[in-house]
Amino acid sequence: DAGITQSPRHKVTETGTPVTLRCHQTENHRYMYWYRQDPGHGLRLIHYSYGVKDTDKGEVSDGYSVSRSKTEDFLLTLESATSSQTSVYFCAISQDRRSYGYTFGSGTRLTVV
Amino acid sequence: SQQGEEDPQALSIQEGENATMNCSYKTSINNLQWYRQNSGRGLVHLILIRSNEREKHSGRLRVTLDTSKKSSSLLITASRAADTASYFCATERGGTSYGKLTFGQGTILTVHP
Structure with a gap:
């Protein structure tokens, strides 16, 4: 989507x-926001940020850290990838705290082998 | 447990028919949103309805919200093959939620030409 990009698009680690x-x-x-999407679980929130360094x-969130x-x-x-972290990861942005709709990135498909 | 749960899990209809998807949730909310996800893509925001609203329209979309029953419905009128996608409801809970959304597992809609 215009205005938000995720990288890489695919990764095997x-x-x-x-x-x-x-x-x-x-x-x-x-x-x-960072979400992960898995079959049977929908999208689940990993971490979010409400400003620089916040x-x-x-x-x-276990096994994940973020920085802004x-x-x-x-x-x-x-921090140390596990097979349970194989998933599609989506980033999203929103304009203010009342969440007038998110804009999502195209996702990163991560495979941990 | 899921804050938003969609029903049905899958829906198959013919082009030109109407499609209705339902969403139930458990706690009080600030707003409820609907998103569409095409296969392999990120989610796209469709419509937002606030807790003090009962109905909202956007093009061929009609959303209703019943806070007493903690439920919402999304109606797509005169469906097209291009409407084939997964549809998710998402809720923003009350309080200092920083716009965090909780997503349901989605309804897979297939529209046959």
């Missing part, structure tokens, strides 16, 4: 290695 996914926005939106945990040093970038790190 080995168990135990660290992995960083990047979300970049050009909309200057304050709020950014982040907090979502419902499935600039408004436009929100990084998701898998």
